[in-house]
Structure formats: structure tokens, C-alpha cells
Amino acid sequence: MSGPRRVTRRSFIQCVGAGSAALVAPAAALRAAQEAAAGGGPRPNILWITSEDNGPFFGCYGDAYATTPNFDRFASEGVLYLNAFANAPVCAPARSTIISGMYACSLGTHPMRSTYAIPSDIKFFPQYLREAGYYCTNCSKEDYNMRKPPGTWDDSSGKAHYRNRRAGQPFFAVFNLGVSHESSLHKSAPKTSHAPAKAPLPPYHPDTPTIRHDWAQYYDKVQALDAQAGGILADLEKDGLAEDTIVFYYSDHGGVLTRSKRFLYDTGTHVPMIVRFPKKYQHLAPWRGSRRRKGCRARRSSAPRRASRASTSTFSARAWTSATT
Numbered sequence: 487m488s489g490p491r492r493v494t495r496r497s498f499i500q501c502v503g504a505g506s507a508a509l510v511a512p513a514a515a516l517r518a519a520q521e522a523a524a525g526g527g528p529r530p531n532i533l534w535i536t537s538e539d540n541g542p543f544f545g546c547y548g549d550a551y552a553t554t555p556n557f558d559r560f561a562s563e564g565v566l567y568l569n570a571f572a573n574a575p576v577c578a579p580a581r582s583t584i585i586s587g588m589y590a591c592s593l594g595t596h597p598m599r600s601t602y603a604i605p606s607d608i609k610f611f612p613q614y615l616r617e618a619g620y621y622c623t624n625c626s627k628e629d630y631n632m633r634k635p636p637g638t639w640d641d642s643s644g645k646a647h648y649r650n651r652r653a654g655q656p657f658f659a660v661f662n663l664g665v666s667h668e669s670s671l672h673k674s675a676p677k678t679s680h681a682p683a684k685a686p687l688p689p690y691h692p693d694t695p696t697i698r699h700d701w702a703q704y705y706d707k708v709q710a711l712d713a714q715a716g717g718i719l720a721d722l723e724k725d726g727l728a729e730d731t732i733v734f735y736y737s738d739h740g741g742v743l744t745r746s747k748r749f750l751y752d753t754g755t756h757v758p759m760i761v762r763f764p765k766k767y768q769h770l771a772p773w774r775g776s777r778r779r780k781g782c783r784a785r786r787s788s789a790p791r792r793a794s795r796a797s798t799s800t801f802s803a804r805a806w807t808s809a810t811t
């Protein structure tokens with residue numbers, strides 16, 4: 487597969503008619519499936535890797551403190567979104583939008599732990615894929631902030647997996663990885679792999695041993711997330727499905743230290759997002775015609791002017807320093 491292509495804010499919006507990562511992922515997944523079906527060709531599998539509560543603290547986003555070899559390699563094979571934002575800085579309203587393709591503030595599901603009813607004719611988008619013959623699984627967090635319509639998933643549980651589908655059936659599979667959730671910092675680890683002394687601190691955090699330890703521990707969690715995501719990608723390869731599957735990765739919202747999750751700043755909403763179309767399905771990518779760039783590190787200096795300007799305040803490894811006022 488080729489090197490990563492940059493997606494600017496404009497092309498991002500043009501591609502799917504929305505500026506939210508929560509809307510891009512379902513829209514792009516549905517579009518790919520629909521276009522493939524309309525063309526009469528084989529239908530792609532679609533796999534989502536969803537993480538919790540993390541901003542773009544990855545090497546492929548220019549963060550030298552991060553240890554994320556799997557995400558960095560994955561980004562080199564796909565599209566690295568520089569300006570992807572969640573519609574809300576906390577789980578439930580963000581996931582409400584992701585599963586419905588509708589803004590939570592329009593649905594009435596924006597309040598955390600909402601129990602408001604939604605119109606009965608609204609389906610969650612996996613149901614459309616099921617009706618098109620896809621085997622749809624979610625492993626396993628939901629947190630949709632509203633009642634789940636019947637028929638949404640073939641399986642939504644800790645055992646849900648695309649391997650349980652019928653032979654030859656296309657699949658849409660979601661794997662929710664919770665290792666970087668804020669709860670992973672509730673207990674202080676006695677030791678960290680990342681050196682606290684080298685942790686880069688945002689200007690709004692005091693330079694104290696406790697804060698440095700928290701940052702180091704959080705980067706350890708992001709490293710663990712990288713390993714788990716790498717395992718899912720390795721399984722896909724081992725199953726002989728990598729060339730038949732479009733893979734999305736994104737975080738449900740930003741985070742997770744103080745002044746990020748639950749805060750409507752870039753630190754709470756800016757998310758990493760990477761999408762890999764295998765060679766046989768690259769014609770289904772909504773960004774075809776976009777510029778290509780080789781290697782993660784090169785893209786910053788060689789970025790198109792628009793992307794460079796748009797991302798200056800949100801993209802750098804320490805994005806918070808200038809963007810979150």
C-alpha cells in the first residue's frame with residue numbers, strides 16, 4: 487500500500503458533508519459499502535478500532551515522547567487525519583453521534599446519561615449494513631446514551647467477532663479498546679516505562695512530580711493501546727483479510743488528563759483518526775485525488791499550505807499550547 491495521504495479540513499468536510507470524526511466514520515463506511523454494492527463488485531469488510539479518551543499522542547502525529555510503532559506503521563499505509571474532532575468531549579454524547587450518524591445535540595442525547603426517547607424510525611447505522619447482508623459485531627462498549635433499536639447488531643458482547651460470521655459473508659466489526667480510558671489513571675502505578683522527567687507538559691499543568699508521573703503513566707497506557715490495536719491488525723493479516731478490509735481507527739473523544747475530557751477545548755475534542763483502504767478498494771475512498779505524502783515525519787514540512795495553516799494550532803504534539811485558550 488502507498489504512503490499516507492493528507493486530508494485537509496476542506497476535503498474532510500467535502501468528503502462526507504460533516505466536520506466531525508463521529509460522522510465521518512459511519513458515513514465513509516456506509517458509502518464504501520454502498521458504492522461497492524452499486525458497482526456489482528465484491529463488498530469490502532469494514533473494521534473499526536475505537537479507543538477511549540485520547541488525543542493524538544502518537545509518533546505519527548509528531549509526538550516524540552510517544553511509543554506507538556503499530557499506529558505509526560498503520561498511518562504509513564493509510565490516511566492520517568490531522569483535523570478530526572469529536573462532537574463532544576465525553577463518551578456518551580460522542581458515541582450517540584457515532585452510532586446514529588446524527589449530532590447528539592439534534593437528537594436530544596447530548597446530556598450525559600440521557601434517557602430521552604428518540605423517534606422510533608431512527609435506526610443505528612449498523613442496521614443498514616445488516617440489511618445489506620453484512621455481519622455486524624460490536625466488542626463491546628456501547629454507551630449510546632439512548633435506547634438501542636432492535637436489530638442493530640448480530641452480536642454486541644465481549645465475545646463479538648467477525649470470525650463468527652457465515653462463510654463468505656462481509657462484515658462490519660467494531661473493537662472498543664478501553665486501556666487508555668481515564669479510569670486507567672485512577673490508581674498511580676509504582677513505576678512507568680516512560681520517564682516522568684522527560685514528559686512534555688502543557689503550560690496549564692504545574693511542573694510537579696505528581697503531574698509528570700501522571701503524564702508518563704498515560705503514555706504507558708497509550709503504548710498499551712498501540713499494542714492492542716497492533717494485535718487486531720495482526721489478526722486481520724493472519725486471517726488473510728487485510729486486503730479485503732477497510733480499517734478505521736479513531737478515539738471516541740480527546741483526553742484525558744485535567745482540562746481535556748469534559749472540557750470543550752481542542753484537548754477534549756481533537757482525536758487521532760487513521761483510515762486504511764486496501765489496494766483493491768482504494769477506488770471507494772472518498773478522498774481519491776488528494777495529495778499523497780510518504781512517511782509520517784515528512785508530512786509536516788511538506789504539507790499543502792491549507793492543511794499547514796489549518797493544523798498549526800491543533801496538530802503539533804503539544805497542540806494545547808496554542809489552541810486551547
Ligand SMILES: [Ca+2]
Pocket residue numbers: 537538539576577738739
Ligand atoms: Ca471515552
